[in-house]
Amino acid sequence: MKSHLRDLLTQAIEKTAKGEELKMTDLPPLLLEPPKQKEFGDLACNVALIWAKQQRKPPRAIAEAILKNLEDRDGILARAGIAGPGFLNFSFSPKFYYQRLGEFAAGKELEPNLGRGEKVQVEFASVNPTGPLHVGHGRVAVIGDVLARLLGAVGFDVEREYYVNDAGNQMEKLGLSLYLRYRELYGEKIAFPEDGYPGEYVKKLAADAGRQWGEKFLSEASDATIAFFSQYGGENLLAAIRSDLSAFGITFDSFVSEKNLRARGEVEETIPLLSDRGMLYEQEGARWFRSTAYGDDKDRTVIKSNGELTYFLSDIAYHRNKLERGFKKLINVWGADHHGYVPRLKAALSALGYDPQLLQVVLVQMVHLTRGGEPVRMGKRQGEFVSLREVVDEVGADAARFFFLMRKSDSHLDFDLELAKKESSENPVFYVQYAHARIASIFEQARQAGLEVDDVIMRDIKVECLAQPEEIELIKRVIQFAEVIEESVKELEPHRLVFYLLELAGEFHRYYNRFRVISDDPALTKARLLLVRNVQKVIRRGLNLLGVTAPLKMAARSEETMS
RNA sequence: GCGCCCGUAGCUCAACUGGACAGAGCAUCAGACUUCGGAUCUGAGGGUUGGGGGUUCAAAUCCCUCCGGGCGCGCCA
Incomplete structure (x- = not known):
């Protein structure tokens, strides 16, 4: 959606720059975004406002010049205008949306290819094998799992790894x-x-x-x-x-054992690598890494005075090992209580001559369990956390996963066990799954009415029948999927996908209540079947990426799913 | 004490990373099917974005400061 307009706009801006003798070099990247108010159209661009400052010309004049140079040869736009201090506002034509829907229906890839086969690694969970997983670990694990799924979906070659602290x-x-x-x-x-x-x-x-x-x-x-x-x-x-x-639906490609890392001598190997660069020094019988040279608060011990190696040294060796394996990007998903650990690890990568940007750490805040609004007590002193297993057994994997993903990872999560178990509209996971099942039910109905629903996707569909504003909105939402995935991956924020699915499901339910898909009008029926089929496709794909099942029926926790 | 994160409707949270009148769900109140699943939908009320200053055409978003909450600050793992 954005890319189509971006092409047009770039051409127009280039032309304007020539005509007005403006400097292109000062131009920031084109920002296109949906305005908050619907009246302003589908996408808005602030380029004139930003450009105006550098060129010392009024923004509206610049906006007008750009608009004049805009050539919409294919007629993808219904409206283009200037508003407020100099925003350019655009609305796409129905024709444009019909074309996108057509591409979708014809089996176009749902996700953009951003990774192009690049090797990335997601390390997550990595809980010490000294006790069972608790709910907090569950959230970390699911976020890591879904990030890996998302990266894989956009074309990265993803490896999911668990680091086992089995030494020390x-x-x-x-x-x-x-x-x-x-x-x-x-x-x-x-x-x-x-x-x-x-x-x-x-x-x-x-x-x-x-x-x-x-x-x-x-x-x-x-x-x-x-x-x-x-x-x-x-x-x-x-x-x-x-x-x-x-x-809980989570598996790994590899487990790396700290014990093995040590046995192979990789941990000790890093010592000369650091000291050759002058990054180590002795003090009070211990060896220290000069992490302050790269912005850490204090220097860190790598060898204790009793000769023992610290876990930190193992971690340095481990991350070096990762990079030597050829990963172009490392993503670590950690509990937020480890946040103080990030600077020293990045410092170590820098000291070894790597770009610390190669490592991105996603921090996941803790989970507060409640039951009908009342906090569930966790007796930390007895070492008895509520285990992940208990929660999954109680509410089911789908609900648990969905709830863990429902918040931005760096904010605390309130997890209500009662709510997660509820089979009603209060429960967001059911709301989305129900939309999927409901569409399945429409198709069942159509089949019983003797319609050839299996061919509905390809043949003789008059998409122009979808003339209701609600239908255009629904198409818009469906084709937005690719952008949502892209943002989720770029920001490493899976919750964006969750919110999108809730919105899409809501939009579908509203549409369903307002209009009948199956009617006496065969052409309209077919077009609407095509539309809801694609809604269903996107919901299913989105749920799959979250590791949540997409049921065909909602009856009593159905096991029946479409894969 | 120092560092990081957070503070947005009664509650739980969004806000595409600086854009236009800050949006959802829940809760509350009032409503909607003799036809595709009512696990749904329609409508209403609800805000000085913790307070105060600043930066600019534009701030929930960036800077300073204060208040409140969480986490982290070991030759621990």
Whole structure:
């Protein structure tokens, strides 16, 4: 939509520049956007206002000159005018919309090709395998998942990766916690450490270990035993995490283990790389990375005075490893509580000679669970968060995903469990799914009336029959899909797609209530079937990109879907 | 104390990154099918965009300041 007008306008501006001897070089990129008020048309452009300042001419005069030079040979515009301080306002002709709808119906790609096969990586979830996923992790995971889906849809070669922190102190603490619970099984009174993992799942795992190995480890309280329990716990918990995610529709292309990274020596390799560039120094027996040289608040330790490597060093090595694999873009999806971590990692990339812009970090704020408006208490002290699994079991994967995506990621999310379960118009996910199912139902009706609905997409459709303003609006909304996807990807903001789908569904429901698709007029019926078929197509595609099912029937959580 | 994020209708949030009279949903009130699914639709009320200053043709958006909320600031992970 924008691109068609942009071409016309660019030509007009070039011509104007020649005629008026204005300097093209000062011209900012053309901004076209739908005005808030409908009276101003479909798209507005502020170029005259911006240009005016640099050229020291009145904006309206410039706007007039541009308009005079506008040649709409194909008649795509119905109206072009000047308003207010010098905005150029444009409305497309119905003919233009009919053509776009025709392209759509003929199977034109729904998404623009922005990626052109470029390799990008999305790393997300990456939760330490020291416990089950909670709701906050679920939001991070879904946002990462949908970003990956969106990037793939616009032609990037996407890899989805999970980084497993399976080395270091936390794993040791897990191992120790498990081992202590294990000894407890056999009647021993233990003093559970303050910084251990207190969750019930630890006891459960310990009990499993007891069943499997009996008293074997009771007499062997060695480091090797702790290490064994660490590994045992880590593997089991990672498996549980993967199974929770998979029940939530989320899978990965690769898992990168920190332990392996260390074993391969990649972590230590980064030390000379940094020190050769003068980015490391010694202080009080430890080695520090000069991250302040690249804007971080303070320098960061990479090797502790006891010789242990920090997680930060592993992370540097890991991100170097990513870039060496040839990704042109790295996207990390993190909980917002890690935001302080971004500058040091970018600093490290800079220090290694990479462009820090290659890395984009999407921060995801936390989730407040409520039930009918009342907050759901989470006893953080007992280490008992509400798990992702519980939420998905209660409200279903579709609703949970949709709700997690309904807000901009850097704002807090209120998630009401009661609302998510409701099967009514209050529940946004049902509202959108219902629009899809309703269209399916129209086609079922048409089929029963003996109409050849399978051919409706291609043959002998008089789109000009769609003369109602509501129909033009609906076409407009449908073809806007590509732009919404583009914005969602560019800004890495999947919530834009969610809002779009809600609007499209709303527009369809209103249309449905006002007009009958199937009528006595065969030509009109066909044209309207074509229109709603394409509404349905876009809704289905949009829901799929969100990982939400598009049901053909809404009856009692139907499993029936179109893929 | 320092840094980052947030503050928009009673509630939950949008606003295409500086554009024209700030928009939705929920809630409230009043309405709509003997025909395609009422899980829907129509209408009404509701705002000094936390306060104050500034930048400019134009500010919810950018800058300063204050208020309020969240998070982060370790040789933790």
